[in-house]
Amino acid sequence: MKLQRPLPVRDGISPSFAWLPHEAWDSPGAYLAHRFPMVSADSWRERMRRGDVVDEQGRAVAYDDPFRGGACIFYYRERVGETPIPFEESILYQDEQLLVVDKPHFLPVTPGGRFLHETLLVRLKRKTGIETLTPVHRLDRETAGVMLFSVDPATRSLWQSLFRFRQVHKVYEAIAPWRDDLVFPLALSSRIERDEQFFRVREVDGEPNAHTRIELIEQRGDQALYRLMPETGKMHQLRIHMNSLGIPIVNDGFYPVALPCKGDDFSSPLKLLARSIAFRDPVSGEQRRFDSLRSL
Numbered sequence: 001m002k003l004q005r006p007l008p009v010r011d012g013i014s015p016s017f018a019w020l021p022h023e024a025w026d027s028p029g030a031y032l033a034h035r036f037p038m039v040s041a042d043s044w045r046e047r048m049r050r051g052d053v054v055d056e057q058g059r060a061v062a063y064d065d066p067f068r069g070g071a072c073i074f075y076y077r078e079r080v081g082e083t084p085i086p087f088e089e090s091i092l093y094q095d096e097q098l099l100v101v102d103k104p105h106f107l108p109v110t111p112g113g114r115f116l117h118e119t120l121l122v123r124l125k126r127k128t129g130i131e132t133l134t135p136v137h138r139l140d141r142e143t144a145g146v147m148l149f150s151v152d153p154a155t156r157s158l159w160q161s162l163f164r165f166r167q168v169h170k171v172y173e174a175i176a177p178w179r180d181d182l183v184f185p186l187a188l189s190s191r192i193e194r195d196e197q198f199f200r201v202r203e204v205d206g207e208p209n210a211h212t213r214i215e216l217i218e219q220r221g222d223q224a225l226y227r228l229m230p231e232t233g234k235m236h237q238l239r240i241h242m243n244s245l246g247i248p249i250v251n252d253g254f255y256p257v258a259l260p261c262k263g264d265d266f267s268s269p270l271k272l273l274a275r276s277i278a279f280r281d282p283v284s285g286e287q288r289r290f291d292s293l294r295s296l
Contacts, residue, residue, distance in 0.1 A: 006058030007074050012125035013116065015074045022069035028053075029063030032073070043078075052076055079116035083264045089120055091127075092146070092290050097283050098159070099124065099133060099149040100290045105269035108141040115141075124149065137163045140236070142253070145172070145274025145292040158282035163233065169278040172228040172238055173217070175271035175296050176247040184216040184226075188241045192234045200254050201236045203244060210234040212241045223250065225296065227275075238272065271296050 007015035018035060025031040029048060033041040044063060047053055051060040053075045061073060087104035094100070101124065108115045111122060124133055134150045136159040150156040162168050189208035192201050211231040218225050224247075228238050236255070242248055243255040250271040253259045262268070273296050278289035 003072070004056075005074055006054055006056065007052075007076070009125060009131040010076060011117075012122040013076055013111070014125075014131075016077050017072055017074045020067065020069055020071045020073060024069075025067045027064045027067055028061050028071075028073060029065075031067065032075075039078075047075065047078075077111065077116055079114070082114070082117055085118045086266060089123060090293070091124075092293075094128070095151075097150070097152050097155055098281075099128070099130070099151055101147045101149065102292050102294060103139060103144055103147045103274075104294070105144040106141060106266055109135050109139055109147065120147065121149075136160050137168075138233070138235075139274060140270075142270040143272045143274060144269070144294050146277045146290050147274070148277065155283055162279050162282060166231070166233075167279060170230055170274065171276045172230070173273045173275045173296055174226050174228055174238065174242060175220070175223055175250045176226060176242050177250075178219050178222055178224040179245075179247055182245060182247070184214060186214055188212050188214065188245070190241070190244065192237060192240060194235075197258060200258060201234070201240055203240060210237045210241070212238060214241070214245075 003017065005015050005017065018032065020028060020031060029041065029044050032044050033039065048061060048063045053061045053073060055061055056072050085107050087106060089104060089107065090102045092100040092102050101120065103120055108119045109121060111119050116122065121133060121135065125131060130151055132151060132153055134156060136148050136150050136156070139145065139147050148159065150159045189211045190203045191206040191208050192210045193204050195202045209232065213229040215227040216224060217227050230237055239249055239252055239255050248255050251268045252270055253262065273292060273294055276289060276291045281288050
């Protein structure tokens, strides 16, 4: 059953929620301060004083209210001092079911970690006023290009099924080193699993679960522009497949080795672009294709 959130979307940000455990705590405020140590007890007191923390019925919860194990608490995430990302998204297409966006490099799709306001989803909710927007597939923060969002919750599962059952044709472009000993086009298959470093993946022995076709578009000196067509959608699939060929994508901070986080340095974007996406519209039955207007 879908959880009904008693707080509205505010400034593009949907309310978050937390279930109170059945173990004993002095108060809901004390538990939240423990559960989220990055938020001080004083901050929780102020949020609760403003009425920004409520229960399932939308009733304001005070810091020192009696603790009710099993209750669900709703609140807004807050982020102070978030660095603006100096690149803009553009809307390629919009109707009552679908929103297609051209995402810039460096912009995360959804809130998480140090990103809240500077995320594609929050920006789009502000720009369009559509509170029901939901991404129907993934695109890394470091990658630019075409991204699909569902508008209508009633048809959302139809769009998600396109990706679940691989009924979408995706084309990426990447700039990487040129090697004259590689013959293109080529098909690469391997087994990809999560690495011990949670933000990376690695190739292991076993039945392949990731498949990519790679073509050469043009040579550019000691680099080249490649066309990448994934048949599967594993995390970092294109990045690790290019690396396994000895031609890691330019400015990749994860492969072949994880480099120190660049923080707010936007000078060296990953040279990977989701160039196009094509599919049969699950609502209208029309064949559709959308292309990024960006270049590498």
